[in-house]
Amino acid sequence: MKIRAKTDLEKMREMGLKNLYPGQAKISVGMATCGLSTGADKVYEAIQKEVEKAKLPIRVNQTGCIGFCQREPVVDILEPGKPRVFYQEVTPERAVELVHRWVDNEVVGEWLFCKMEREDWIGEDKFWNYSIHHIPKGIDGTPDYYQVPFYNKQLKIALRNCGFINPDHIDEYVARGGYFSLYKALFEMKPEEIIGEIKRSGLRGRGGAGFPTGNKWESCLKAKGDRKFVLCNADEGDPGAYMDRSVLEGDPHSVIEGMIIGAYAIGAHEGFIYVRDEYPQAIQKLHIALQQAEEIGLLGEDILGSGFSFRINLFRGGGAFVCGESTALMDSIEGKVGEPRAKHIHTTESGLWDQPSNLNNVETWNNVPIILSRGADWYSRIGTEKSKGTKVFSIVGKVNNTGLVEVPMGITLREIVFDIGGGIPGGKKFKAVQTGGPSGGCIPESLIDLPVDFDRLTEVGSMMGSGGMIVMDESTCMVDVAKYFMDFLKGESCGKCTSCREGTKRMHEILTEITEGRGTLEHLDLLEELGWVTAEASLCQLGGTAPNPVLSTIRYFREEYQEHILNKRCPAKVCRSLLRYRILSDVCTMCGRCTKACPVKAISGKRKTKKEKGRPFKIDTGKCIKCGMCFETCKFEAVEVQ
Amino acid sequence: MTNDEINAIIEGYNGKGSAILAILQDIQTEERYLPKESLEYVSQKMHIPLVNIFRIATFYNALSLKPRGRHKIDVCLGTACHVRGGGKILEKLERDLDISVGETTQDNRVTLALVRCLGCCSLGPVAVVDGKVFGRLSQDKVPALLKEFK
Numbered sequence: 001m002k003i004r005a006k007t008d009l010e011k012m013r014e015m016g017l018k019n020l021y022p023g024q025a026k027i028s029v030g031m032a033t034c035g036l037s038t039g040a041d042k043v044y045e046a047i048q049k050e051v052e053k054a055k056l057p058i059r060v061n062q063t064g065c066i067g068f069c070q071r072e073p074v075v076d077i078l079e080p081g082k083p084r085v086f087y088q089e090v091t092p093e094r095a096v097e098l099v100h101r102w103v104d105n106e107v108v109g110e111w112l113f114c115k116m117e118r119e120d121w122i123g124e125d126k127f128w129n130y131s132i133h134h135i136p137k138g139i140d141g142t143p144d145y146y147q148v149p150f151y152n153k154q155l156k157i158a159l160r161n162c163g164f165i166n167p168d169h170i171d172e173y174v175a176r177g178g179y180f181s182l183y184k185a186l187f188e189m190k191p192e193e194i195i196g197e198i199k200r201s202g203l204r205g206r207g208g209a210g211f212p213t214g215n216k217w218e219s220c221l222k223a224k225g226d227r228k229f230v231l232c233n234a235d236e237g238d239p240g241a242y243m244d245r246s247v248l249e250g251d252p253h254s255v256i257e258g259m260i261i262g263a264y265a266i267g268a269h270e271g272f273i274y275v276r277d278e279y280p281q282a283i284q285k286l287h288i289a290l291q292q293a294e295e296i297g298l299l300g301e302d303i304l305g306s307g308f309s310f311r312i313n314l315f316r317g318g319g320a321f322v323c324g325e326s327t328a329l330m331d332s333i334e335g336k337v338g339e340p341r342a343k344h345i346h347t348t349e350s351g352l353w354d355q356p357s358n359l360n361n362v363e364t365w366n367n368v369p370i371i372l373s374r375g376a377d378w379y380s381r382i383g384t385e386k387s388k389g390t391k392v393f394s395i396v397g398k399v400n401n402t403g404l405v406e407v408p409m410g411i412t413l414r415e416i417v418f419d420i421g422g423g424i425p426g427g428k429k430f431k432a433v434q435t436g437g438p439s440g441g442c443i444p445e446s447l448i449d450l451p452v453d454f455d456r457l458t459e460v461g462s463m464m465g466s467g468g469m470i471v472m473d474e475s476t477c478m479v480d481v482a483k484y485f486m487d488f489l490k491g492e493s494c495g496k497c498t499s500c501r502e503g504t505k506r507m508h509e510i511l512t513e514i515t516e517g518r519g520t521l522e523h524l525d526l527l528e529e530l531g532w533v534t535a536e537a538s539l540c541q542l543g544g545t546a547p548n549p550v551l552s553t554i555r556y557f558r559e560e561y562q563e564h565i566l567n568k569r570c571p572a573k574v575c576r577s578l579l580r581y582r583i584l585s586d587v588c589t590m591c592g593r594c595t596k597a598c599p600v601k602a603i604s605g606k607r608k609t610k611k612e613k614g615r616p617f618k619i620d621t622g623k624c625i626k627c628g629m630c631f632e633t634c635k636f637e638a639v640e641v642q
Numbered sequence: 643m644t645n646d647e648i649n650a651i652i653e654g655y656n657g658k659g660s661a662i663l664a665i666l667q668d669i670q671t672e673e674r675y676l677p678k679e680s681l682e683y684v685s686q687k688m689h690i691p692l693v694n695i696f697r698i699a700t701f702y703n704a705l706s707l708k709p710r711g712r713h714k715i716d717v718c719l720g721t722a723c724h725v726r727g728g729g730k731i732l733e734k735l736e737r738d739l740d741i742s743v744g745e746t747t748q749d750n751r752v753t754l755a756l757v758r759c760l761g762c763c764s765l766g767p768v769a770v771v772d773g774k775v776f777g778r779l780s781q782d783k784v785p786a787l788l789k790e791f792k
Contacts, residue, residue: 037762037775069764072777239720242761277667277704278760280773318663318702321758335660337701396722396763403764434721468763470721484724488758494701597782599737627737628730629781 002297004305006183009174012296016175020165021128025058025079025102027051029090030072030163032065032249033281039091040073046092047075047099056103064250066163067404068150071113074163077102081134084116086145106137116145122160123177123373150401153420155382157390158206158243158366159406162250167285170292173253179298181369185261186306189372191221194265198368200376202388207233207324207361208439208465209541210387210454216358220266220348223356228268230259230310231352231359233329234275234282237321238437239488241468243392243404244362248275248282251366252289256312258365260303261372263310266358271312274329277319286314321438321492325540326351326359328494339494340540361466363392383409387453392467395421398428399471409453413443416452417471428473432556436465438485438492439545441552442478461552463545477574478557479564483511485549493542500543503534507550515575519565524554573641576626580642583617583630587638590614594630594639603630643672648683659690662698666705674710711746711753713791716770720759723766727780731767732756734781738788752791 003009029035029044048060066074071088075095078084085107087098098108118127145151156162165172173179185194199214220228232255236244247255259271275283290312293299301309315333322328323338330352332338351357367389371379380388387409393416396402400422407416413433417423424430432442441462443450450456454464472481486508495501507530510523531547538544554561563569570578583594583603590608594617595601602623608614619630631639651668655661662684669680676699685692699705717732732743735754739747746753762768765777771791779787 033760033775034762034764034777037765037768037777069762072765236761237759239724239759240722240763242759242763245761278757316664316667317704318667318698319704319757320702332663333660335658335662335698337697394763396766397725402722437721468721470725470763472725476725481721481725484721492758627733627781629734632781 004297009179009183012171012174016169016171016173019169020172020175021078021080022059023080025077026061027058027075027077027099027102028061028063028166030065030074031062032246033279034065034069034246035072035074036281038072042092043073043075043090043095046095050096050099054100056099058099058103061166063165064162064167065246065404067159067246067406068113068401069403070401078130081132082130082136083132083139084119084130085112085136085139085142086114086116087111088113102136105134107139107142109138109140109142112139112142114145114148114151115139115142119164120156120160121176122157123181123370125374149422150403150405150420153411153415154406155390155408156406157370158247158363158392159404160251160370161254162246165251167250167252168288170253170289170296173251177373178253178369179257181372182257182260182298183304184372185264186304186308191265191267194261194372195221197376198265198371201371201379202376202383202386203364203367203371203379204387204454205360206363206367206391206466208238208436208463210464213360213364216348216360217262217265219346220356220358223349225356227270227353227355228266229352229355229357230263230266230268230271231329231333231357232259232271232273232365233324233326233359233361234273234279235317235324235329236276236279236362236466237324238439238466238468240394240396240434240470241437241466242394243467245279245282246404247362247366248279249285252285253293254366254369255362256289256293256299258368259312260299260310261368262358262360262365264308266356268358269309269311271310272315272333272352273312274315274317274323274333277317283314283316290314320494321488322494322540322542325542328540329359330357337494339496340542342539363467384451384453386455391452391464393469394467395469395471397434397470398424398473398476400425410451412449412451414448416469417448421471424471424473428475430471431474431476432472432478434470434472434481434549435468436463436545436548437468438489439463439541439548440465441548442472442481442556443552444556461548461555463548475572475574477515477570477572478553478560479511479515479570480572480574482550482553483508483515486511489542489546493546497538497543499534499537500546503530503538503543504546506530507534507547511550514561514564515570516577517564517568519561521562521565523565524558524561527554579626580621581619581624581626581628581631582640582642583619584638584640585616585618587636588616589636589638590616591636592617593633593635597629597633599627599629600625643669643677643680645683647672648680649687652684652687657688659688662688662690662695663702666695666699670705675706675708709746711750713751713772714753714755716755716757716760717743718758718760718762718766718768718770719756720763720766722763723759723768726766728767730781731769731779731784734784735788738784
């Protein structure tokens with residue numbers, strides 16, 4: 001079917017609605033990478049087999065990630081007249097049971113994490129009500145989706161479809177309002193009007209720097225060139241951030257629609273999506289989505305009969321972090337090594353193949369259709385004065401609830417870490433949040449009430465970056481974290497600028513000295529000086545922001561550095577050279593598990609059995625390689641780390 | 643790979659010089675690394691100086707000039723995996739396989755590598771074996787993981 005008019009789009013919406021809400025039970029397995037890594041494929045298989053074998057009246061479906069990645073595999077069941085239920089940590093065995101129970105009008109309450117009675121269709125400003133008249137047995141006490149602490153502060157704009165549609169079905173995207181914004185843009189708006197709307201919305205680039213999107217589009221529109229390009233940066237390299245992956249795997253069409261609208265506004269006829277090599281599942285989903293969009297005439301010649309033509313090419317990266325930098329990304333597409341260029345002229349005027357090029361990241365493109373459907377006024381009411389809309393954060397590390405959360409800009413770190421994230425596991429003490437990836441910094445506990453937006457994060461020496469938030473507790477060593485990022489950056493620096501190539505390397509060397517007990521107080525001054533030079537003298541922002549992890553940890557955790565330097569102690573018990581393992585003989589139960597686990601046979605003693613008395617185990621510190629296996633293996637906390 | 647097979651890959655990208663990265667990736671998918679002869683042939687066929695191809699092959703982490711084993715294990719050392727002990731998983735694998743990261747076992751079975759974030763941060767520490775992701779790892783789960791791949 002080719003879509004040539006709005007009526008065709010409406011017809012497709014009808015088809016999509018039948019797939020979204022078939023007149024029977026539908027069971028969906030979250031099969032994004034996070035689901036697959038915990039065995040969602042086996043769960044899917046088990047359900048499919050069982051449904052076929054027992055001839056159950058259930059449709060088996062797959063979907064993306066609903067954000068609560070920690071509880072994967074997540075399976076949801078939807079049936080007319082009943083509340084939608086979400087199961088967590090499903091195994092193939094559990095899956096078989098919950099399917100049968102459902103047919104018997106029953107749920108397994110303790111495996112559920114929430115239920116849902118209506119679904120937010122944010123693009124169209126309405127809720128899709130499940131009109132419930134039938135309550136399955138065992139559901140009492142299950143909290144509602146919108147009440148669960150993990151979700152109740154969230155506002156899902158970018159993640160609107162993730163976990164609710166099958167990413168391989170374009171009609172399901174259309175059913176929830178997809179591609180109607182494209183229609184509006186092509187037939188009801190002039191390019192200048194679209195750009196005006198984006199400018200008024202206040203949308204800023206979600207890739208890190210936060211440049212106003214509308215302004216970027218405008219300068220690209222005004223730039224003169226034979227060809228213009230629209231690019232999508234899906235080279236999500238910041239470790240700890242994975243919202244782009246989730247959007248591409250769960251809702252690829254939202255990005256494609258945004259790009260077509262952008263291309264029309266700017267006057268581009270060719271586009272590229274640059275995806276990380278490390279995201280095979282995202283590449284596959286994009287491939288399918290692009291093909292579908294082409295087949296029905298949403299990409300290619302004469303889109304929707306408007307006369308406008310646009311094509312998107314998929315470009316697979318080569319595993320280089322620096323290629324997330326705009327000019328390096330463009331060089332990479334041109335078939336060169338991805339080294340940043342000097343930006344005397346903006347890429348909007350001279351970018352890919354020296355033509356005007358507009359690059360935005362996945363989340364930015366994904367926001368575009370919603371801004372057109374709901375309007376700039378609505379969008380700009382969300383967020384803070386200078387940071388509008390929502391931002392997706394991946395809240396990971398030492399926190400109870402890990403996953404993707406989308407919140408209005410301006411929410412405090414405390415709300416994200418403690419209300420949504422549920423605080424720190426194991427009763428440990430919160431220490432810091434690392435934001436902005438290797439370009440960002442560590443924000444200490446004293447700033448936990450900081451409202452999160454582009455400018456406030458920069459003020460405290462960190463940055464928004466792409467939205468990774470790594471929570472750290474008292475068992476995370478800040479010197480080690482700084483060393484970790486320098487190790488990362490020295491490996492990923494392209495080597496073009498001496499300041500970055502040598503600066504990151506030297507900072508890493510100094511941090512290694514400190515973590516191994518050879519640090520001096522002068523090292524701290526040297527680190528600050530090196531950091532300053534690296535930032536000032538490097539061409540691109542990889543070098544320009546590289547010292548942030550070091551400088552922010554020195555700024556907020558100087559005492560911890562001093563402890564390493566002066567007392568040769570790592571308070572978090574991470575820096576191996578400064579640690580010593582010991583078995584407490586009065587706690588040791590003489591079970592012998594540690595000696596079996598020890599890879600270097602450094603533990604001696606005698607196992608206690610019914611016949612023999614045994615002898616408490618002991619570590620030979622000369623042999624010990626401090627791998628921590630004994631500490632992890634001991635069930636009685638008899639191994640002490642000093 | 644035969645020259646005909648390489649020709650087919652190049653033609654798949656209409657012989658465009660800008661597709662050099664994709665062409666090298668496709669060759670690597672077949673060979674598990676980039677053999678010298680293949681690079682020389684690509685250079686000659688596409689009229690790209692060998693030094694440029696070599697530069698690309700050494701710049702991108704995804705490309706390897708060294709032969710790789712039948713299986714490839716990538717241990718994630720993204721920030722979230724790092725703070726949750728990804729480094730210990732890597733060390734355990736190094737000990738159990740008796741190789742260092744970046745090396746291949748003598749029997750050519752496994753190549754051990756590290757990767758900076760796979761985007762499965764919620765489930766760290768994470769490793770990927772031949773494209774299949776394993777989450778929630780700990781040192782004691784490593785032997786079972788290794789048994790799955792002969």
